[in-house]
Amino acid sequence: MRRTCDATNNVLSLHKKTTSKFIIDKVNTDREREATRELVKRFWGEEEQLTFDKKFTVAELPTFIAKSNNNIFGFISFAETAGATIIVALGVLPKYQDVRIGKSLVKKVEDEVKKLQRKRLLVSASNDDLPALAFYQSLGFQIYEVKPNVIAEKHGKVLKGIGGLPIRDELRLQKTLS
Secondary structure, X not given: OEEEEEOOOOEEEEEOOOEXXXXXXXXXXXXXXXXXXXXXXXXXXXXXXXXXXXXXXXXXXXXXXXXXOOEEEEEEEEEEOOOOEEEEEEEEOHXXXXXXXXXXXXXXXXXXXXXXXXXXXXXXXXXXXXXXXXXXXXXXXXXXXXXXXXXXXXXXXXXXXXXHOEEOOXXXXXXXXX
């Protein structure tokens, strides 16, 4: 499969036997916000995310979505803080992964952060989520802090995560934008 991305025009094309155009756009309608809410519940089983010691209701945040023909298959939600912008949640349905959609969503947030003349973009991942850690580091993020037991305390117990690893810690990553 050949992949091309034009982040300037917010269009992602995937080439198999046919070509489909995917658009990265801000959430603009109640239907899009509700679709985002459903994706959040599907990925994490709850609408709220605890990250950087703050609780966020993901679907209420500024959000970009990846969509085609009114079908939403990915999103990224973010929040402004005093010193940085936090990526609160990023999710792409499995059949749309590995075709640069996640990368395109992060790029849209980076562009937004630059427009606001901010320099720091933050994201966190749980200690078991090695794919997310690899993904963010491949985009230039760097681990700068580990918050031991934050996730275990949120859930009141240690959960089993990817590969059976215990989910306990929040790993914080940052990227300095120029």
